[in-house]
Every structure is written in C-alpha cells, then in structure tokens.
Amino acid sequence: MVEHSGGDGDDVNWNTDDDEHEIDNFQFSPSSSPVQFMSETSYGPAETTSPNFIQKGISDEVVASFIEMGFSSEMIARAIEETGGGSSEPRMILETLFNYSASTEASSSKAKVIDHFIGMGFPEENVIKAIQEYGDENIDEITNALLTYAEVDRLGETNDVNINTNDDDDNLYSLSSDDDEDELNNSSQEDSILQALIKMDYSREEAAIAIERCGEDASVEEVVDFICAAQMARQFDEFFAEPDRKEPMNNSKKRRTYNEPQRRERKPNAAMASDQLIYLPKEMIGFGVPNRPGLMMNRPVPVPDIACGPPFFYYENVAMAPKGVWATISSHLYDIVPEFVDSKHFCAAARKRGYIHNLPIHNRFQIQPPPHNTIQEALPLTKRWWPSWDGRTKLNCLLTCIASAKLTNRIREALEKYDGEPPLHVQKQVMYQCKKWNLVWVGKNKLAPLEPDEMEKLLGFPRDHTRGGGISRTDRYKSLGNSFQVDTVAYHLSVLKPLFPNGIRVLSLFTGIGGGEVALHRLQIRMNVVVSVEISEANRNILRSFWEQTNQKGILREFKDVEKLDDHTIEQLMDEYGGFDLVIGGSPCNNLAGGNRHSRVGLEGAHSSLFFDYCRILDTVSRKTRQMRR
DNA sequence: GCAAAAATGAAGCATGGC
DNA sequence: GCCATGCTTCATTTTTGC
Numbered sequence: 001m002v003e004h005s006g007g008d009g010d011d012v013n014w015n016t017d018d019d020e021h022e023i024d025n026f027q028f029s030p031s032s033s034p035v036q037f038m039s040e041t042s043y044g045p046a047e048t049t050s051p052n053f054i055q056k057g058i059s060d061e062v063v064a065s066f067i068e069m070g071f072s073s074e075m076i077a078r079a080i081e082e083t084g085g086g087s088s089e090p091r092m093i094l095e096t097l098f099n100y101s102a103s104t105e106a107s108s109s110k111a112k113v114i115d116h117f118i119g120m121g122f123p124e125e126n127v128i129k130a131i132q133e134y135g136d137e138n139i140d141e142i143t144n145a146l147l148t149y150a151e152v153d154r155l156g157e158t159n160d161v162n163i164n165t166n167d168d169d170d171n172l173y174s175l176s177s178d179d180d181e182d183e184l185n186n187s188s189q190e191d192s193i194l195q196a197l198i199k200m201d202y203s204r205e206e207a208a209i210a211i212e213r214c215g216e217d218a219s220v221e222e223v224v225d226f227i228c229a230a231q232m233a234r235q236f237d238e239f240f241a242e243p244d245r246k247e248p249m250n251n252s253k254k255r256r257t258y259n260e261p262q263r264r265e266r267k268p269n270a271a272m273a274s275d276q277l278i279y280l281p282k283e284m285i286g287f288g289v290p291n292r293p294g295l296m297m298n299r300p301v302p303v304p305d306i307a308c309g310p311p312f313f314y315y316e317n318v319a320m321a322p323k324g325v326w327a328t329i330s331s332h333l334y335d336i337v338p339e340f341v342d343s344k345h346f347c348a349a350a351r352k353r354g355y356i357h358n359l360p361i362h363n364r365f366q367i368q369p370p371p372h373n374t375i376q377e378a379l380p381l382t383k384r385w386w387p388s389w390d391g392r393t394k395l396n397c398l399l400t401c402i403a404s405a406k407l408t409n410r411i412r413e414a415l416e417k418y419d420g421e422p423p424l425h426v427q428k429q430v431m432y433q434c435k436k437w438n439l440v441w442v443g444k445n446k447l448a449p450l451e452p453d454e455m456e457k458l459l460g461f462p463r464d465h466t467r468g469g470g471i472s473r474t475d476r477y478k479s480l481g482n483s484f485q486v487d488t489v490a491y492h493l494s495v496l497k498p499l500f501p502n503g504i505r506v507l508s509l510f511t512g513i514g515g516g517e518v519a520l521h522r523l524q525i526r527m528n529v530v531v532s533v534e535i536s537e538a539n540r541n542i543l544r545s546f547w548e549q550t551n552q553k554g555i556l557r558e559f560k561d562v563e564k565l566d567d568h569t570i571e572q573l574m575d576e577y578g579g580f581d582l583v584i585g586g587s588p589c590n591n592l593a594g595g596n597r598h599s600r601v602g603l604e605g606a607h608s609s610l611f612f613d614y615c616r617i618l619d620t621v622s623r624k625t626r627q628m629r630r
Numbered sequence: 631g632c633a634a635a636a637a638t639g640a641a642g643c644a645t646g647g648c
Numbered sequence: 649g650c651c652a653t654g655c656t657t658c659a660t661t662t663t664t665g666c
Contacts (some may be wrong), residue, residue: 149661280642352656436656481659597660599660
C-alpha cells in the first residue's frame with residue numbers, strides 16, 4: 001500500500017466498500033555479395049550510376065528492396081531483362097537473383113575458392129593441393145580433403161600414429177592405424193562436422209549449437225557460414241552489453257546510462273540466467289516510424305546470410321519481458337537484432353513490442369487512412385466530458401481485462417462530492433486508476449473502460465471484427481488484448497507489397513484474431529494461401545469470418561496446435577502450395593507479460609515456451625525452401 | 631456448473647532529489 | 649552515483665451470479 005496524503009480525510013477507497021485501507025496502490029544478402037545499407041536519400045546516387053530501372057518499368061521501391069537485400073544494380077538489371085523486362089514480376093526477379101547467387105557460388109574462380117578456404121584457416125598449400133585434385137567447383141570434396149589433410153597433420157605432430165606418405169603421389173595421405181580409420185569411417189556425419197569445426201578452432205559448444213541450428217543435412221560450409229554470421233551479429237551486443245562487461249573498468253563507480261538498469265537485489269529468475277542482455281531503447285521507434293524521417297535508420301547489424309529470405313519471417317512479443325528473454329529470443333532467431341516499437345507512434349494507444357524479422361526496412365509506408373493519433377480524435381464523444389486536469393492524449397497498453405463496474409462507480413461517487421474540480425489528491429488518485437485501467441470519460445464524473453469495438457478501432461481492426469459468432473464479451477477483450485496493432489505491423493510488412501504484386505503465401509503461427517492477415521489485407525497484398533495455426537476456436541472463427549466477409553479468393557487452411565504441426569506436415573504443405581513466402585506470428589506472452597502476477601517465469605513458462613516451436617517450424621520452412629530453390 | 635466479474639502485486643525501467 | 653519513488657504492464661485466480 002502506498003499512502004496518499006488526503007489531508008482533509010476524504011480520501012476515496014476505490015477497491016472495496018468497507019475496507020479501511022486507502023486506495024490499492026493508487027496505486028538477410030546472397031552470400032557472395034556484401035549487404036548494402038543505404039539511407040533513403042542514398043538511393044539517389046545509386047540510380048545515377050545504375051541501369052535505369054524506371055524505364056524498365058520496375059518501381060523504385062522494388063529496386064530499393066533488392067539493393068537492400070544485397071544484390072548489385074547490375075545483377076538486378078540483368079534479372080529484370082531475363083524475366084521479361086518491364087512486364088516481369090518482382091517475385092520472378094527475386095527468384096532469378098537468388099539463382100544468380102547460387103550460380104555465382106558454384107562458378108567461383110579458383111582464386112576465390114582459394115581465398116575462401118584460406119580464410120577458414122586451412123594452409124594455402126593444402127588448399128591448392130585439394131583444388132588440383134578435385135577441381136574448384138566441388139566444394140564439399142575440397143572441404144573433406146582439407147579436413148583429412150588437417151587430421152593427418154595433427155596426427156603427425158603428435159606422433160600418435162604413423163603416417164605413410166606415398167612419395168610417388170603427393171596428393172595421397174594414408175593412415176596406418178586401422179582403429180583410427182575405422183573410427184573415422186564409423187562416425188556419423190554430424191560427428192564428423194563437429195570434429196571438423198573443432199579443428200578449425202571453433203569451440204565445441206559453438207559448433208554443436210550451429211550444427212543443431214543448420215540441421216543434420218547441412219554441409220560443413222553452411223555451418224561455418226552460420227557461425228561467421230552469428231559472430232557478426234554478436235558485434236551488436238557491444239552496443240547493448242553492460243558497460244562493465246563490455247569494457248572492464250577499474251573504477252566501480254561510473255555514470256549510469258539510460259539503458260543501464262539499476263542494480264537491485266532480487267530473487268533468481270530463470271529468464272535472467274542469460275549472460276547477454278538486450279536493453280530496451282528509451283524511445284521505442286524501432287528502425288523508424290512514420291512522419292519522423294530524421295529518426296529513420298539502418299539496422300545496427302545486417303541480417304546474417306543464413307537468415308535472409310525467402311522465406312521472410314516476422315516474430316513479435318512483448319518488449320518488456322523479463323531480463324535476458326530478448327537476448328534468448330534473438331539468439332534463436334539468427335541473432336537478428338530486435339526492433340522495439342511502441343505503437344503510440346502509430347495510434348492513440350501505447351503498445352510496446354519487440355519484433356524480429358528479416359524484412360527490408362526501407363521504403364515502408366503506412367496504410368491509409370492513418371489512424372487517429374490521440375484519444376480525443378479516436379473517441380470524439382469523450383471530448384465533451386474530458387476534464388482539463390486529465391492531460392492524457394494517449395492510452396496505455398490495451399490489456400486483456402478491464403476495470404470493474406464497481407471501481408468506476410466508486411470514482412463517480414467520489415467525484416460527485418465536488419461541484420467544480422476535485423482537490424489535487426483526488427485528481428491524482430483518479431488519474432492513477434484511469435491510466436491503470438485505460439478509463440475514458442463518457443459523462444459528467446463518469447469514467448468507463450473501453451468498449452470492444454473501441455479497442456478494435458484503436459488496434460486497427462475493422463469494426464465488429466471480433467463481434468458475434470458466439471464469442472463472449474470477456475473473450476473479445478482477451479483476444480483483442482493479445483493481438484497485433486495492425487497499423488504498426490502493416491508498416492513493417494508494407495515492404496512486401498512491391499515484392500509480391502500477385503499475391504503471397506503465408507504461414508501464420510499463433511494467428512489469434514488475424515492481425516497479420518488484416519494488415520496484409522489492408523495493404524492490399526493478396527493472400528493466395530494462408531495456413532493458420534491457432535489454438536482458440538473463437539479466434540479461428542473470427543479469422544474465418546474475416547476471410548469470408550472480405551471475399552478472399554485465396555486458400556485458408558487452419559490448424560489448431562503448433563506443437564502438433566510436425567516437420568512432415570509442413571513439408572507436405574510446402575510441396576502442395578509451392579512453399580511459403582512469409583512466416584508470421586507472435587508466440588504467447590503469458591509468462592513474459594508484466595501483468596502476470598502468478599507465473600511470470602520467462603521463456604520456460606508453459607505458454608511462452610511455444611516460442612521454440614516457432615523456431616522449429618521456421619527452421620523447417622527455411623530448410624525446405626533452400627531445398628526447393630536448389 | 632458455467633460464464634462473467636472482480637480482486638489479486640511485482641518486475642523493471644524512468645526520474646528526481648540529495 | 650545512490651536511493652527512493654513513480655509508472656506501466658498481450659495475466660491469473662478467485663468470487664459472484666444465474
């Protein structure tokens with residue numbers, strides 16, 4: 001309890017009728033080409049030195065997106081020509097670009113291959129020897145040969161076995177130890193890769209994690225690429241690491257920054273076990289928000305090659321999760337830096353969320369019309385009753401439950417004691433409850449929680465999106481409180497519009513009431529296929545109703561449980577529909593949310609641990625997509 | 631028995647005084 | 649720089665009413 005000095009003894013008890021206490025606390029580029037990051041204005045000079053795409057009938061946005069994905073202007077121009085010039089579809093161009101990428105890799109010059117393996121730590125003479133034997137295109141054979149050479153060298157140094165070199169053939173090494181030979185032959189591919197990586201001076205732990213993440217079919221090269229990408233991404237942590245970890249200081253007393261949390265004694269938390277922490281930015285504008293061009297920025301760390309789309313993916317969860325959670329989430333999503341955004345920059349309600357995705361971030365645009373920016377604009381009927389001493393223009397986060405009627409009634413009774421403005425201490429107490437429960441003024445001295453349709457409006461959904469079909473009022477609040485803010489998500493997804501003018505295939509996990517689908521619809525991106533996974537029958541009904549009411553021509557296929565969506569089923573779906581272009585979803589926040597008083601235990605919680613199914617499914621889709629591309 | 635309403639703090643960051 | 653305090657938070661459990 002926090003005491004509030006009423007002074008005149010007329011404090012209001014908002015919680016219980018007879019309680020003597022005071023108020024309750026009134027209380028992703030192709031691997032062969034570098035990623036280019038260009039500011040919005042930097043596209044200008046690029047055009048002057050590049051082929052004239054406009055004449056080719058391709059929009060600036062599409063070209064900019066390709067450039068941002070790391071393709072050169074020349075490569076893009078060639079792809080456009082090959083796919084039909086001005087009439088070509090961005091998606092076809094994109095496929096062609098990826099084919100170039102693969103082709104480029106396969107036809108690399110000998111010098112490039114030599115550099116590549118030397119860069120991996122192999123001796124130059126061994127690299128040249130392997131290329132002479134296997135040619136410069138057979139990367140796997142070269143890799144295996146180099147690993148064999150390395151193993152022989154190592155054994156030679158330790159004199160554990162006798163090495164017989166055939167003087168007549170310098171290219172051949174043979175092991176005289178039958179036992180060792182058998183051991184090598186019998187080891188599984190995974191073990192072989194693990195051993196190879198360890199020989200390359202990667203730690204066993206690092207190698208094991210990379211193998212697990214790349215899948216059992218991955219080659220040594222793919223795993224090494226993955227590790228290198230992860231190492232690059234980790235550089236970002238320099239910006240977010242605690243200063244005392246980043247740069248040990250002798251002086252224990254140092255200035256505290258905005259992002260450095262205060263040190264307090266608190267009980268251990270599983271979510272805090274992570275060594276690496278990602279701190280939230282003071283102002284959550286992500287990589288940019290509309291109408292604030294000065295704040296537009298690039299990703300602090302490029303999306304690693306292994307994570308570049310297709311498929312594109314988009315993951316969301318609450319920003320203010322327990323310590324260490326976002327570092328863990330990021331580490332499971334290719335070490336991509338989260339984009340923290342508060343939806344108050346898009347609408348009249350706050351919604352602090354973290355997003356991890358591999359989408360381009362330039363040339364985003366807002367869906368039209370833009371939402372109202374203040375409470376009073378969004379809810380005009382409240383203007384008449386809004387007292388001057390309530391200075392709110394934005395609502396707090398829209399939650400899953402609302403204030404009780406008893407509370408609003410007690411506030412009314414308290415305010416009716418005064419003819420004019422209530423005293424400051426009453427104002428303060430009323431304001432606390434207003435902010436806590438997102439109450440709005442609906443009459444003289446009358447406060448009320450938001451109606452479901454008002455929440456729909458604020459969150460960017462069509463009116464009555466969640467109404468009817470047997471869903472209770474309570475469940476409407478719950479579903480809306482758990483949903484995306486459509487305008488925010490649409491802003492991020494808008495970059496897909498020029499890339500998929502003929503429609504998109506979506507795998508929607510934890511669909512909820514279809515925030516992602518509504519965003520794509522409002523962006524006028526045709527949904528050719530939506531495979532939706534949602535546990536709640538009420539929410540599935542809402543999505544199906546939306547699908548029918550908006551006359552969607554595509555296929556909507558529904559599943560209930562992400563845990564039961566196994567790899568075989570995913571691959572079957574991808575074979576059936578030709579793959580997925582976008583994997584979107586926000587896993588349950590129940591065990592992360594600040595409002596959870598009982599089981600805020602982090603990602604290991606019963607609900608929030610479903611995040612790992614998101615990762616599993618995304619890995620399967622990515623692996624299958626690579627196979628299909630090949 | 632079921633659905634809806636009501637009651638239930640604490641984690642974690644920001645801010646300001648000293 | 650330390651500390652107290654303010655503020656916000658995609659929730660869960662218990663109680664109530666039909």
